[in-house]
Amino acid sequence: MVAVEFSSFDRRFIASGLKSCPATALGLSLVILGSILGLGSTASRKLSQRDATARSLARLAEGFTLIQSFQGDPRRPVPALWNARLGVKPARDLWKRQGGMLWWQAWSLDGEAYLLLPATLAPSQAQRSIGKRYGSLVVIGTDQLHREQLTQRIKAVTPQTPALREGGLFQSCLDSLSKRPSVYWTADALASLSGALAPLLQQGREGCMQLRLQGRALQWSGVIAQRPLRTSAAKAPLVRWPSDNDEAVAAEPSTLLRVDGSALQLIFGTLMSRQIIQVPLEQNYGINEALRSRISASPFSLRLVARPTGLYRAGLQLQIPVPKDQASWFKVLTAVSEKLKRRGFSPLQRADDSAPQGEQLWSKTDDPQATIVGGWRWLGDNDQRLLSVGFGIEPEGTPFIRNLAVPDAASLVVQADPLTLAGMDLLSGRWPKPMTKASTLTFEVKPLETRQPAKGLWRLVGQLTLPQS
Numbered sequence: 001m002v003a004v005e006f007s008s009f010d011r012r013f014i015a016s017g018l019k020s021c022p023a024t025a026l027g028l029s030l031v032i033l034g035s036i037l038g039l040g041s042t043a044s045r046k047l048s049q050r051d052a053t054a055r056s057l058a059r060l061a062e063g064f065t066l067i068q069s070f071q072g073d074p075r076r077p078v079p080a081l082w083n084a085r086l087g088v089k090p091a092r093d094l095w096k097r098q099g100g101m102l103w104w105q106a107w108s109l110d111g112e113a114y115l116l117l118p119a120t121l122a123p124s125q126a127q128r129s130i131g132k133r134y135g136s137l138v139v140i141g142t143d144q145l146h147r148e149q150l151t152q153r154i155k156a157v158t159p160q161t162p163a164l165r166e167g168g169l170f171q172s173c174l175d176s177l178s179k180r181p182s183v184y185w186t187a188d189a190l191a192s193l194s195g196a197l198a199p200l201l202q203q204g205r206e207g208c209m210q211l212r213l214q215g216r217a218l219q220w221s222g223v224i225a226q227r228p229l230r231t232s233a234a235k236a237p238l239v240r241w242p243s244d245n246d247e248a249v250a251a252e253p254s255t256l257l258r259v260d261g262s263a264l265q266l267i268f269g270t271l272m273s274r275q276i277i278q279v280p281l282e283q284n285y286g287i288n289e290a291l292r293s294r295i296s297a298s299p300f301s302l303r304l305v306a307r308p309t310g311l312y313r314a315g316l317q318l319q320i321p322v323p324k325d326q327a328s329w330f331k332v333l334t335a336v337s338e339k340l341k342r343r344g345f346s347p348l349q350r351a352d353d354s355a356p357q358g359e360q361l362w363s364k365t366d367d368p369q370a371t372i373v374g375g376w377r378w379l380g381d382n383d384q385r386l387l388s389v390g391f392g393i394e395p396e397g398t399p400f401i402r403n404l405a406v407p408d409a410a411s412l413v414v415q416a417d418p419l420t421l422a423g424m425d426l427l428s429g430r431w432p433k434p435m436t437k438a439s440t441l442t443f444e445v446k447p448l449e450t451r452q453p454a455k456g457l458w459r460l461v462g463q464l465t466l467p468q469s
Helices: 008-020 022-060 080-086 088-097 124-129 144-160 169-177 187-204 265-272 275-285 289-296 326-342 418-423
Strands: 066-071 102-107 113-118 131-134 137-140 182-185 206-214 217-225 255-261 300-306 314-321 345-348 360-364 374-379 386-391 412-416 440-447 457-465
Touching: 022 102, 022 131, 022 137, 022 169, 066 169, 080 088, 080 113, 131 144, 169 182, 169 206, 169 217, 182 187, 187 206, 187 217, 187 265, 187 457, 206 457, 255 265, 255 418, 265 275, 265 289, 275 289, 275 326, 289 326, 326 345, 326 360
Parallel strands: none
Antiparallel strands: 066 102, 066 182, 102 113, 113 137, 131 137, 182 206, 206 217, 217 457, 255 300, 255 412, 300 314, 314 386, 345 360, 360 374, 374 386, 412 440, 440 457
């Protein structure tokens, strides 16, 4: 409430006026009281509507794999989904009338996109014929069959749904979806979007992000998890935007993708835990359980580099610190060498005999130009030994590994050029167009800060640069 100060003259003038005109005094009092009650009821109504929307979204989340909220803007073109679900003319008329209200798009397991509108906005005809009402929201699908399938999914899952934890992460996610542009996804949605990359993204099997547009930068901040958010008892702010003073480290111009992590298990943990991967690693290369554990816990830097010439369009370079553990790695690399020879690769010898100690490069045996297709070399001294590996490219001869052991450092930092990756057909999956058209993408992953240890919960903050159009 704003405090207004009056002078002694003002107070005497107001008091005398009210005494001389009691009817005026009563009228003013009623007007002021009515205004206060009106403001209170309006605020209460808005809160009640948001709570009802959050409850409706909680119910619908059981039937969808991904839900995204959008801020309406009558000045912008009508979204394609509105035209497809409502018809061109009804969609245009409703879009002009919605006045900046929130609306939602949701996807089901079969890839079907649904339009979600507030019941107060959705035409009564749409509610009766092409939509179905769930609480304060109307869900509009393509046909009656899809609407019935959605109803069955919600009925089948809802009885087993645990109660929402007050103040928990899932409740915060629903609140965000009911108030501002946000997105919530499940493991099924992640698998559908990311395609072959899905095994590397298991830290974020489920997540909820708040979105904002800053110029040409689409930014997001939120929480990701390996398990469903609704089962988590952790309480923490859903959003924590970075400071404007935070500076991102620029990637090299030829780098298509760069990943720096505090432990390899952050991206390879799911693969390394599978028996189908563990057995050949141990049988063929001598990478036993103890060595796998050390590898999984090792910091790393990985980058995908464009190659203008050669057998491959891009090469992968990886650097891992290996302090006081060279003996185990020498055995592994010896086994790798034997496998490569049996598969038609030959070790290269530099013509001027200037190869650094510990370097081994490879080419295809039947390649007359002896093009380098990969290899490894050792960098640094014994106490700070670094293994540098190249796949489809020569291993980097200088360290590029990033130190993430400093306080407050991110556990994972990713930088990418999605537009070029998509153009080279190196970005698999069903990513949305803003993602595949972006010139830069950066994000950081940190453990979620909570009062109690929150295993498997991470904070994700990032942005992508949208095209000019």
